[in-house]
Amino acid sequence: MERVGPTDGYGGGMSMPRRVSRFVFAALLSLTLSLAVFTAAQEEDRASLSPAESRKAATLIMARCAVCHTTDLISQQRLPEDRWIVTVEKMVHWGAELSKEEAAVVLRYLVARNHPGAAAELPTIEQELAMSQPASDPGAAGDGPLTGLSARGAGLYARNCQACHGEGATGGVGPKLARNMILKNEGAFWETVLHGRGPMPAWGAALSHQDIADIHAWLAAR
Amino acid sequence: MAVTRRALFARVLQGIGMAVAAGRLDRASAANQVEATGQAIGPLTVRVSRPFDAETPVREFTSALTPNERFFVRSHFGPPSAEAVQPETWRLTVKGLVKGELTLSLPELKKFEPLTLTAVLQCSGNGRAHHRPQVPGVQWERGAVGNAQWTGLRLRDLLQQAGIKPQAVHVQFQGADRPALPTVPLFTRSIPIHKALHPDTLLAYEMNGRPLPLLHGAPLRVITPGWMAESCMKWLTEITVRADETPGYYMQQAYRIPETSIQPGSGLPGSVMVPVEQMPVKSLIAAPAEGDVLKPGPVTVQGVAWAGESPVARVEVSCDDGKTWEPARLLGEEQPYAWRQWQYLWSARHVGPTAILCRATDAQGVQQPEKSPWNPGGFLWSGWDRLTVTVAA
Structure with missing residues (x-):
């Protein structure tokens, strides 16, 4: 359970907390995993994230920030924490769909990754995500095919998809989805929603598999 | 190839x-x-x-002149939908503090007396990447600028036809581009009435003698010669004459700089923030290129310089990292708002790496500083241009 920043080379100017954290770590080695996580989380510097948190932040960025702009705009920034706080607050104010907890993990990821001392060239956020292995795939739990609920899909569509695909799925910045051929090719539909395609961000982090099935059911009924 | x-x-x-x-x-x-x-x-x-x-x-x-397809591209939301700027249905509306509202098609606008002028267009964030401490925004380096020939009608002529009421103070522009989310503020800007009525302020429908390309604002965009590009609204659909400056994020918060210089790295300052308007004097080296390896002997150093609404008076070049400066030769004729090309013949003698710098001075005697004053938006970078070359025997 080593806690690392999403990129190397960060962590200067925090030798004291580090030493304390290592000592605590050693003391906790024999304890249960959950307790270790809890204690380390309390000890840790704001700017270091677990690999799972980094993955969560990166997927959130791809799903919620890339609605309006590609992640290259984020990746080229080198900002101190106070400017990141203002920036993330501004984006949430402008409609970025991030809960308080989600905004907090995105903020910590950005502070740790895109700080003024970071390397001039960083891998893209998409590359970073591809390089890290997800701990588990919640959708892989073998529980048979999902049945979509069209009524539930309507609200999910309005909240997540409508901004680009238009009211009634009639199209907007994104293509018209009502009676779109992709609805008949469920494999392609799921691939696109889970992993994104072209300018469409990946929604795998934002929508549960039931959500996606519900949205599909609602769209198929258009 | x-x-x-x-x-x-x-x-x-x-x-x-x-x-x-x-x-x-x-x-x-x-x-x-x-x-x-x-x-x-x-x-x-x-x-x-x-x-x-x-x-x-x-x-x-x-x-x-910078060719259309090589001209820098910048917008907040990307081009509008095709329907919004379709030539047959697109209209420009003039409203607000006018005696009679106008709605005009492109052929109707082309009946106004046309004017062609050459002007530099530059993003206010050009050079943002050079500011220290670093500031948020697109990290433009040297090339968010270009020089093109613009053809269109005078905004003044259009406003005169509509009849401006005496309370008019600002003229607001709205383009057809829209954000992906309705919660994001529209990109709406206004310019003071004196600039709107200036005989050189254009509504342009041609760029370098060709129809304005979509990425550059087709079918119609504003050109405020000598001013930064955020005033040059693309995909223009609405002109509103107002008694005040446009409210909203892109006029009241973005594109503002401190009236007096502030401590670098400070947050939003207590000092008064004023809208970015005129371009400061600036020059760039176009050749040689960063990292070039040159033979000893004569080397032509060349580039461009501009100074907003003011002419460029002189350009100086240093080929020893700023220790000594020599005047460059200004080419061609002075044209208001256009950039001026310059050349300097450098006799490269010492083998090894060297920095080449340039700086311009405008007709008021204002000279490009080594570094621009820091500001929280990272606007108006106009520090000396600088590149490193190596002279190899």
Whole structure:
């Protein structure tokens, strides 16, 4: 359970907390995993994230920030924490769909990754995500095919998809989805929603598999 | 080979336009074909793939005019939907503090007396990447600027036809571009009435003698010669004469600089923030290029210089990292608002790396500083231009 920043080379100017954290770590080695996580989380510097948190932040960025702009705009920034706080607050104010907890993990990821001392060239956020292995795939739990609920899909569509695909799925910045051929090719539909395609961000982090099935059911009924 | 790549890029850009025209989602996938951010593929260096923001590599500035397909591209939301700017249905409305509202088609606007002028267009954030401490925003380096010939009608003529009421103080511009989310503020700007009524302020429908390209604001955009590009609204659909400056984020918070200089790195300052308007005096080296290896002997150092509404008085070059400065030769004739090309013949003698710098001075005696004053938006960078070359025997 080593806690690392999403990129190397960060962590200067925090030798004291580090030493304390290592000592605590050693003391906790024999304890249960959950307790270790809890204690380390309390000890840790704001700017270091677990690999799972980094993955969560990166997927959130791809799903919620890339609605309006590609992640290259984020990746080229080198900002101190106070400017990141203002920036993330501004984006949430402008409609970025991030809960308080989600905004907090995105903020910590950005502070740790895109700080003024970071390397001039960083891998893209998409590359970073591809390089890290997800701990588990919640959708892989073998529980048979999902049945979509069209009524539930309507609200999910309005909240997540409508901004680009238009009211009634009639199209907007994104293509018209009502009676779109992709609805008949469920494999392609799921691939696109889970992993994104072209300018469409990946929604795998934002929508549960039931959500996606519900949205599909609602769209198929258009 | 170069021609093929240029042609390919032209097709990619066309592709962006066509995808938008079809209202399809392929817009940014076309931009994706231009590949990774910060890479110069074909003529442009892409900073953001969507909305498409790209700058011109400075080697292009050896030409007096910057070609349309090599001209930097910047917008907040990308081009509007094809329906919004379709020539048959597109209209320009003039409203607000006017005696009679106007709604005009493009052929009707072309009946006004046309005017052609050459003017520099520059993004206020050009050079943002050079500010320290670093500031948020697109990290433009040197090429979010270009010099083009603009043809259109005078905004003044249009406002006179509508009849301005005496309370008029600002003229507001709205384009047809829209954010992906309705919660994001529209890009709306206004300029003071004196600039709107200036006989050189244009509503342009041609760029370098060709119809205005979609990425540059087709069918009509504002040109405020000598002023920064955020006043030069693209995809213009509405002009509103107002008794005050436009409210809203893009006028009241963005594109503002401290009236007096502030402590670098401080947050939003207590000092008064004023809108970015005129371009400060600035010069760039177009050749040689950063990292070039040169033979000893004569080397032509060349570039461009501009100073907003003021003429460029002189350009100086240093080939010893700023220790000594020599005057460059200004080429051609002074043209208001256009950039001026310059040349300096350097006799490269000492083998090894050396920095080449340039700085310009305007007709009021204002000289480019070594570094621009820091400001929280990273606007108006106009520090000395600088590159390193190596002289090898």
